[in-house]
Amino acid sequence: MVRVRPPAVAGAFYPGEETALRRVVRRLFAEAEAEADGRPAPAVVGPHAGYQYSGVVAARAHARLAHARRVILLGPSHYEPVTRPALAPFEAFATPLGEVKVDLEAVERLAHEPHFTVSAEAHLPEHSLEVHLPFLQERLPEAQIVPCLMGIGDPAPVVPALAGLISEGDTALLVSTDLSHYHPDAAARAMDSALLDSLLAGDLDAVRAGEACGRGALLALAGVAMLLGWKGKLIAYATSSQAGGSTSSVVGYAALAYATSGDAGFGTRPRGKAEKRERDSRPRSQPTGAARREGPALVSRPGHPSRERRKPQ
DSSP states (O other), X not given: OOSEEOOSSBTTTBOSSHHHHHHHHHHHXXXXXXXXXXXXXXXXXXXXXXXXXXXXXXXXXXXHBOOOSEEEEEXXXXXXXXXXXXXXXXXXXXXXXXXXXXXXXXXXHHHTSTXXXXXXXXXXXXXXXXXXXXXXXXXXXXXXXXXXXXXXXXXXXXXXXXXXXXXXXXEEEEEEOOXXXXXXXXXXXXXXXXXXXXXXXXXXXXXXXXXXXXXHHHHHHHHHHHHHTEEEEEEEEEEGGGGTOOSSSEEEEEEEEEEETTSTTTTSOOOHHHHHHHHHHSOTTSOOGGGGSOBSOXXXXXXXXXXXXXXXX
């Protein structure tokens, strides 16, 4: 068994050389922090495309993630079908910045739960968690991870175990997903806006009918949010066209933060000057209207693995 999972997309989705990667990550954080507002959040959602497409949005999510000793990573399995949430059997995950240790004790505990499985085959080629690791290495260098890929099964049975880990303290949750895939830019923005409206309004049936690749991870977050009393807030949105990509076929990206209702504006609408500051600081591409509302949950639909494998969009 491989002790350390090697990087699968270094040099493709992000720079494969340490100095170049550290420089890019720091630049993305600098851009994200210029737009940052609000307190750290115990859970965030961010995209997993190549950094040239979604790096700024991902950095916006990581800039809001609370400092923690342990970070649970949930994302979709694009290449290997899994029917149950799949934990990683590795001691660490490697990137050009070094190794990120796995919280082996937490993984072992979850692995003994009947609704989890363990799969090296699912984790070895997967990019949905890997692309977040350099951000964590820069921001939370001492944190250990609990990597888990969500499959096609109902994630509800694993929600109590995930919430239990978080409730132990010093634990954050990071959910990895992109939004709509390979539609014209205007259509993608409309689809994503509708999905985010439904998501933040808590209309999970409507969200299930939307398009995003991290459905299982988002459903799990929705359950955890309900148990822990979290509310969600949209903090950034973009499509791949903004990085110079084609407008005829784009992927949508969003960053969201989750925290206890009433904390740092979660579950409440900003008013007056604060509302104007939030409006002025939003990327021009971010959906408006009801998508700005805070709400309890998230969901999605599988994307197009074969196309995602060919390019980091």
